[in-house]
Amino acid sequence: MESVFQCFQRGYGNGDGYALSDTLSPIPPESQPDRLNNFFRSTNFANVKRDFKQALLRNSEVGMSEEEYNGWVEVYVAYWKAVGELLAADAAPKSNSKAAWTKTYDAWKELTSVLHRGYSNHGFPSWTLPCLYVAGKFLRIFAIKADEATPTSMSAVTSFGDDLNPDAEKNEKLEDAARQLNRIFNLCLSDREPNLALSRKWGIYYTTNLLLKTYFKLNQIGLSKNILNAIRAYKGDMPLLDKFPASQQVTYKYYIGVICFLEENYVEAENNLTEAWNKCHKDAIRNKELILTYLIPCHLLTTHTLPTLALLSPYPRLQKLFLPLSRCIKKGDLSGFDTALVAGEDEFVKRRIYLTLERGRDIALRNLLRKVFIAGGFEEPKEPGAASVRKTRIPVAEFGAAISIGSKETMDNDEVECLLANMIYKNLMKGYIARDRATVVLSKGGAFPGTGV
Amino acid sequence: MNQWAPVSVVPPPPGTQDMYRYQPVSAEPAYHPVQARQTFNQTPAYTMVPQQPPPSLQLQPVQEPQKKKIDWPHSVRMYVQRSFDPANVLDDIPRSEMEAKLKETISRATDSQSLDSTDWDNLPLPQHMIRQERAHKAWQEESLKMQMASNGYINPAREQFITQKKRKSTEMGGGNAKENSPPWQRATNNRNGFEDRVTFPEKRQHLPDDSLKGTSKFQKNLEKRQRRFDGGYKSTYQAPNYASEPSSGPVVGTSQTLEKQYFRLTAPPIPSQVRPEAILRQTLDLLKKKWKKEGNYSYICDQFKSMRQDLTVQRIKNEFTVTVYEIHARIALEKGDLGEYNQCQTQLKALYAQNLGGKPFEFKAYRILYFIHTSNRTALNDVLADLTTAEKKEKAIKHALDVRSALALGNYHRFFRLYLDTPNMGAYLMDMFVVRERLAALANMCKAFKPDVPLRYVTEELGFESDGDAAQFIYDYQGQALLEEKEDGLRFLTGKAGQLFEAARAQAFRKVDIKGQI
Known part of the structure; x- marks a missing residue:
């Protein structure tokens, strides 16, 4: 007990929020692997409040108000109870741990609420916000643990809906955690402290990121909209994003980028992801990999560019993911592209990039048609010495033959025309189809925009 | 309320009960004579049911068998004790009737050897059962009328039904709620003793408006809104609620009516108004026939919703559940009711995940087409993630996937070929x-x-x-x-x-x- 409160005093005395938050961590520091155990054994249910009051009094000649002092006592009592549940859950047999983890979650939720009250009623200063971060972070983790643990019995009917909601039962605690995190979010957002330096608004992005992470896990990405709208509404009234720790900026930008990506707003997605990419710590390989997972498909659609080998070299996983497709796109190998897409489908779908990558086929087709165009060669020069001009009238059948390479059946002309029409419609190819003559008339200047011919 | 002479189990003739406004002319008992429900294969609910138990046993005290056989489980004894506990006595239920019910309950349990498996601690007391049955009876009669009216079988009744309905929605501010409420509900206002000392959450709702005079304006508005929300039907449905104790597990239904109007639940379901699976199976057959013959979508949809609700509250999840949702989904599709279709589809997804049979390929294909229609990319991605390689080769699913990819690539040529060759109801x-x-x-x-x-x-x-x-x-x-x-x-x-x-x-x-x- 003493060691925890000594840490508290040190953290509080130095005004170091992160050091202070360590005292509320459910993971013991490496130097004291038994801290949780010892802490829990140092008192009991009957005396915990009195003991902590005294301990905190002994260790707090740091001049906090009576009100705040009481708040912290409450916090540590709640923490002590949560630690008790946590130790029990850790010891519970795997096959029957649902109840224990649920209790841990509930106790931790109580700790979170007490902390919340600390800020709203007991005047906890905003520099101690990292305590709230720790609470929120582990609230999410314990919720997931409780949801994942094997249940022992079927629960009773708890809602009066006409149909069952299978997802709601599966993620019961995590959904609850999302609501709690939302409360924390609002606690930070709605602080009216006029001095921004002392405002809880500095907690906004940490809690937002935590919430977004939870929504993604719950597959309820639509809910993020509310959060982002709230942030937008308070924008003028908040510290600028680039004043926050870089890690928070990167995470935030990453999530915004992915949300835009999923909404097919590739331009915005690219902007946000690029920002995240630029600010990401150079050694955070995993994070960089995540960013690239979405940034690469973005680039494919917005700028029709593919990643270089050098860019992918530190990421074997991404190489496996993107290289086969990239090769086929470059070569204009349609059937190879289809094969690669099918081969990687499970992975792509899991990362939600399948539907985007699928559109890469357009680029592959463009490259193939471009080859046909180049293979067509040049017109007979009308007069010697004139600049050579490519043949711009190409029979549909020639394109059709190229498209059919590698696949076992020949595509009928109507379908070839349809694909060509698409290329023209999407501005990947310039020209028009003269259907009666079964010919494509391509533009003399830049038949394939952006590719040099 | 105690107009009945508690001398016999045979109920008094209906004429003695002014409260039965819906009473048909035929001499029917005022409540369900308590027949044993050991089989679901019973006569239609609105016909007369034979009386029982045999008169010789009728007036014997119920504790009697307890003395003869010493092996009554403790829970049964407690149950009997609770039934006679003065605190539990309901004034409008004569003691003799209660005794008969109690006796019948216990002997049924003995006969079916379910004495030990019955949850005596949570079983409603006989007096409550009787009350529920009365309510149920009234409910049945009303719902029968409504059905006939909504099917257009009887025109006068239909008119009555409509005006009644209209009145329900307009009467919110009026003081005649009492008049219009079903008889057994009005009876609740005359409750006394025990009822008055306990606050029931729903009780307030049954009070006529003028009784709200003392409450705040806010409260009144709240009440009004609540009623508006109920759409005028719910009071009928909910009234007997006070008698049912909220149980901890899924409900086991006892209703024997085939058809039932759909009400959105706002309180725990009442077993007597929930149809067990065997009845629901009959309901489904009936509805299938009706749909073919009449094609009245609003009626069918309503009936299917109440079936789904009954299945849900009883947590019935089997092949039959799948069938109900599938049929409703198909009908909704045919009528272009995408909202209802989508609800069914969501449930079907969960049901298929448990391998309960049905036609998963057909409906997974619809699901894909549905998300194409709504341009829901996130959901489409999820669908793709859920499909197995084998499923992707199934005809209907493959068709839907091909549709999706044709559209994604702008291949209208292929899309319209696929359109002309769509399997099932896609x-x-x-x-x-x-x-x-x-x-x-x-x-x-x-x-x-x-x-x-x-x-x-x-x-x-x-x-x-x-x-x-x-x-x-x-x-x-x-x-x-x-x-x-x-x-x-x-x-x-x-x-x-x-x-x-x-x-x-x-x-x-x-x-x-x-x-x-x-």
Whole structure:
């Protein structure tokens, strides 16, 4: 007990929020692997409040108000109870741990609420916000643990809906955690402290990121909209994003980028992801990999560019993911592209990039048609010495033959025309189809925009 | 209320009970004579049921068997004790009637050897059972009338039904709620003793409006809103609620009526108003016949919703559940009721995940088509993630996946080939987005083809039935000037269309919102 409160005093005395938050961590520091155990054994249910009051009094000649002092006592009592549940859950047999983890979650939720009250009623200063971060972070983790643990019995009917909601039962605690995190979010957002330096608004992005992470896990990405709208509404009234720790900026930008990506707003997605990419710590390989997972498909659609080998070299996983497709796109190998897409489908779908990558086929087709165009060669020069001009009238059948390479059946002309029409419609190819003559008339200047011919 | 002489189990003739307004002319008992429900294969609920138990046993004290056989479980004894506990006595239930019910309950349990398996601690007391049955009876009669009325079987009743309904929705401020409420509900106002000392959450709702005078305006408004929300029906449904104790597990239904109007639950369900699976199976057969014969969608939809509700509250999850949802989904599809369809589809997804049978391929294919219609990319991605390799090869699913990929790649040629060859009822779904895809294809053609194409080509590429249909479609979007008669037939002047179809396409692709239901 003493060691925890000594840490508290040190953290509080130095005004170091992160050091202070360590005292509320459910993971013991490496130097004291038994801290949780010892802490829990140092008192009991009957005396915990009195003991902590005294301990905190002994260790707090740091001049906090009576009100705040009481708040912290409450916090540590709640923490002590949560630690008790946590130790029990850790010891519970795997096959029957649902109840224990649920209790841990509930106790931790109580700790979170007490902390919340600390800020709203007991005047906890905003520099101690990292305590709230720790609470929120582990609230999410314990919720997931409780949801994942094997249940022992079927629960009773708890809602009066006409149909069952299978997802709601599966993620019961995590959904609850999302609501709690939302409360924390609002606690930070709605602080009216006029001095921004002392405002809880500095907690906004940490809690937002935590919430977004939870929504993604719950597959309820639509809910993020509310959060982002709230942030937008308070924008003028908040510290600028680039004043926050870089890690928070990167995470935030990453999530915004992915949300835009999923909404097919590739331009915005690219902007946000690029920002995240630029600010990401150079050694955070995993994070960089995540960013690239979405940034690469973005680039494919917005700028029709593919990643270089050098860019992918530190990421074997991404190489496996993107290289086969990239090769086929470059070569204009349609059937190879289809094969690669099918081969990687499970992975792509899991990362939600399948539907985007699928559109890469357009680029592959463009490259193939471009080859046909180049293979067509040049017109007979009308007069010697004139600049050579490519043949711009190409029979549909020639394109059709190229498209059919590698696949076992020949595509009928109507379908070839349809694909060509698409290329023209999407501005990947310039020209028009003269259907009666079964010919494509391509533009003399830049038949394939952006590719040099 | 104690107009009944508690001398016999045979109920007094209906004439003695002024409260039975809905009483048919036939001499029916005022409540369900307590017949043993050991089989579900019983006579229709509205016919007379034989009386029991035999008179010789009638007036013997119920504790009697306890003395004869010493092996009554403790829980049963407690149950009997609770039944006679003065605190539990209900004034409008004569003691003799209660005793008979108690006796019947216990002997039924003994006969069916379920003495030990019955949860005596949570079983409603006999007096409560009786009360529920009375309520149930009234409910049945009313619902029968409503059914007949809504089916148009009897016109006068229908009119009555409609006016009644209308009155319900307009009477909110009026003081005649008492008049219109069903008889057994009015009885609740006369409750005394025990009832008055306990606050029941629903009780307030049964009070006529003038009793609210003491409450705040806010409270009154709240009440009013609540009632409005209930749509006038719910009070009928909910009233007997006070008698049922909220149980901790799924409900086991005891209702024997086939048809039941749908009400949205706002309180725990009452077993006597929930139909067990065997009855629901009969209901389904009935509904199938009715749907074929009458095709009254609003009636069918309502009935299916109440079936789904009964299945849900009883947590019945088996092949039958799947069938109910599947049939409802198909009917909703046919009628274009996407809201209802989507609810069924969501449930089906969960049910298929448990391998309960049914037609998962058919419905997974619909699901894909549905998400194409709603342009829900996130959901589409999830669907793809859920499909196994084997499923992707199934005809219907493969078709739906091909539709998806054809659209993703803008391959309208392939899309309309697939459209003309849709398995099962997928065409109902595809019809919903075929127009916008036609516009997209036309926008595409108008940019790519110059100077023109034969109208025949449009007809064939965009899956129209005839040139006439294709021309009509172009007309509908103000493209009449683009059609020109030439020596070899009608031509579609793609080169002159400009942005005409592009604009229409953009309009058609605006976010599809289908929260609204029919």
